[in-house]
Amino acid sequence: MRPDHRTNWLLASLEAEDFAALGPHLELVELSRGQVLYEPGDPVRHAYFPHYAVVSLVNVLEDGGSVEVAVFGRGGVLGLLSALVSREAFGRYVVQIAGTASRISVEHLEEVRNGRPKIRRLIQNYGEVLLAQTFQILTCNAVHSVEARCCRWILMAHDRADQDTLSLTHEFLAEMLGVQRPTVSVVLRTLQTAGLIQQSRGSITVVDRAGLEDSTCECYGRIRRIYQRLLPGSYSPQVPSG
Numbered sequence: 001m002r003p004d005h006r007t008n009w010l011l012a013s014l015e016a017e018d019f020a021a022l023g024p025h026l027e028l029v030e031l032s033r034g035q036v037l038y039e040p041g042d043p044v045r046h047a048y049f050p051h052y053a054v055v056s057l058v059n060v061l062e063d064g065g066s067v068e069v070a071v072f073g074r075g076g077v078l079g080l081l082s083a084l085v086s087r088e089a090f091g092r093y094v095v096q097i098a099g100t101a102s103r104i105s106v107e108h109l110e111e112v113r114n115g116r117p118k119i120r121r122l123i124q125n126y127g128e129v130l131l132a133q134t135f136q137i138l139t140c141n142a143v144h145s146v147e148a149r150c151c152r153w154i155l156m157a158h159d160r161a162d163q164d165t166l167s168l169t170h171e172f173l174a175e176m177l178g179v180q181r182p183t184v185s186v187v188l189r190t191l192q193t194a195g196l197i198q199q200s201r202g203s204i205t206v207v208d209r210a211g212l213e214d215s216t217c218e219c220y221g222r223i224r225r226i227y228q229r230l231l232p233g234s235y236s237p238q239v240p241s242g
Helices: 016-025 080-084 106-115 117-143 146-160 170-177 181-193 209-215 218-230
Strands: 027-031 036-038 046-050 054-060 066-072 092-097 099-105 165-167 197-200 203-206
Touching: 016 099, 016 106, 016 117, 027 046, 046 054, 046 080, 046 106, 054 170, 066 117, 066 146, 066 170, 080 106, 080 117, 092 146, 099 106, 106 117, 117 146, 117 218, 146 165, 146 170, 146 181, 146 203, 146 209, 146 218, 170 181, 181 197
Parallel strands: none
Antiparallel strands: 027 099, 036 092, 046 099, 054 066, 054 092, 165 203, 197 203
């Protein structure tokens, strides 16, 4: 199925007249796995509304280590706050799962936001959602087991992708979780033995989503409920909220 701009849930939630103001400035772009959209300190010239792509915001440490602090997919827009405030990226934006996105220049986004109150309110609500998501992920990374965090990551990626098979490597997932690759390999083998996922070279297939939800921590449910409360009508995970 060929995506269009309204494949993104935020764009799909806009009323016709608001989308008409934004639509002419949107450009459909392809994002490839591992592509870095911005490095820390880069000028942010565009905001991206992903369709089936999934993008991580990664905090890069001086020793070369990194850990994911936010994730963007069909329910979000990346580069938004940097684009409208500092105009500089404060982390690395890297594509986890390839796909398409709608891209808009900072200038056009700011122009439309200033003239459309409902778009301005949507952006404000999304900013609060992003802050809450980042807060929850940082807490998750600090206090929960690698297995629970891995389940949370897979579920969040599954919500934002359009298929059960997620294209990613152990090395990439380890970088997102801020742990060593062998640790991730052990966890994924455990999940596969339990019948929750199926591994293939360079990909993971979700087999038992309910089982993953039972194995993850509270953070996944909290993040989902935050989206549903602050952005009603613009977040549509693959299963209803429990």
